[in-house]
Amino acid sequence: MYRIQIPATSANLGAGFDALGLALTYYNYVEMEECDRLDIASADDIEVPCDERNLIYLSAKDLYAVCGRKLEGLKLRQTNNIPMARGLGSSSACIIAGLVGANKMLGDPLTKDDLVDLAAQIEGHPDNTAPALLGGIVTAVFDGRKVHWVKQEVYTKLKFVAMIPDFELKTEEARACLPKEVSHKDAVYNLSRAALFSASLLTGKFENLRTAVHDKLHQPYRMELIPGCREVFDIAYTHGAYAGYISGAGPTVMAIVDEENKFFAGKMKFSLDNAGLGGWQVKELAIDNEGTLITDV
Numbered sequence: 001m002y003r004i005q006i007p008a009t010s011a012n013l014g015a016g017f018d019a020l021g022l023a024l025t026y027y028n029y030v031e032m033e034e035c036d037r038l039d040i041a042s043a044d045d046i047e048v049p050c051d052e053r054n055l056i057y058l059s060a061k062d063l064y065a066v067c068g069r070k071l072e073g074l075k076l077r078q079t080n081n082i083p084m085a086r087g088l089g090s091s092s093a094c095i096i097a098g099l100v101g102a103n104k105m106l107g108d109p110l111t112k113d114d115l116v117d118l119a120a121q122i123e124g125h126p127d128n129t130a131p132a133l134l135g136g137i138v139t140a141v142f143d144g145r146k147v148h149w150v151k152q153e154v155y156t157k158l159k160f161v162a163m164i165p166d167f168e169l170k171t172e173e174a175r176a177c178l179p180k181e182v183s184h185k186d187a188v189y190n191l192s193r194a195a196l197f198s199a200s201l202l203t204g205k206f207e208n209l210r211t212a213v214h215d216k217l218h219q220p221y222r223m224e225l226i227p228g229c230r231e232v233f234d235i236a237y238t239h240g241a242y243a244g245y246i247s248g249a250g251p252t253v254m255a256i257v258d259e260e261n262k263f264f265a266g267k268m269k270f271s272l273d274n275a276g277l278g279g280w281q282v283k284e285l286a287i288d289n290e291g292t293l294i295t296d297v
């Protein structure tokens with residue numbers, strides 16, 4: 001039996017739509033072993049699909065197929081701490097769990113690069129799957145077949161504080177609201193900021209982050225789908241966040257905060273409750289530099 005620990009991820013990081021993502025210290029756990037049938041259960045009270053639609057199983061089956069093998073069955077026990085459909089990479093965590101577990105069961109025939117590519121093909125974009133596997137901040141370009149990526153470990157005095165609402169937003173819906181075309185000016189607006197984000201994060205020029213997270217490709221459209229979002233941003237800036245952005249496809253809003261700003265999370269929760277936004281949970285996280293871990297149990 002293998003035990004897999006997979007981190008939550010925050011994608012886009014403002015302007016880096018479908019290209020930038022980082023791993024967070026917030027984990028799902030999956031216990032996995034080969035079995036002659038499907039035996040899937042939740043190890044907590046979170047409901048998961050227990051049949052062939054299960055994403056961990058489907059991803060494991062894909063990896064077996066790539067290796068010319070048939071997966072007859074699978075025993076899975078899932079602990080789902082990462083909330084679903086909230087922009088924190090819960091689907092990617094399932095995909096990575098399935099791939100890493102299946103690869104281990106077959107004796108590690110695929111390389112890390114292979115897993116990054118396969119995960120992006122399953123998910124359609126690499127900005128959650130790659131950091132979920134690799135950890136750190138990952139810059140990734142998916143050319144349709146292969147992912148060209150760089151992982152950078154981040155050791156900063158920054159906290160990532162997630163404001164997670166009590167409603168879901170499906171990625172398909174949050175992608176369907178985006179424009180099919182954008183202007184040259186907007187493209188330049190975004191690419192310059194995406195580049196500024198990683199450079200500023202990695203060199204400690206945090207005063208740039210507020211400018212770097214602005215974008216014209218997705219956040220203005222998605223904001224309309226997230227009631228309370230604007231107010232959450234305003235409150236985060238009032239309490240001294242360096243930057244705030246919609247995490248992945250939303251609806252979670254992520255604030256980047258200095259570790260010296262000790263009571264940010266408490267102040268945030270108090271202000272949200274006072275503003276009638278009591279359904280928003282506040283969770284203080286940091287960057288995970290390890291990525292997915294698998295152990296024998």
Ligand code: HSE
Nearest residue numbers: 011018127171248249
């Ligand atoms: N880059 C993706 C998006 C992340 O924004 O739609 C969500 O899966």
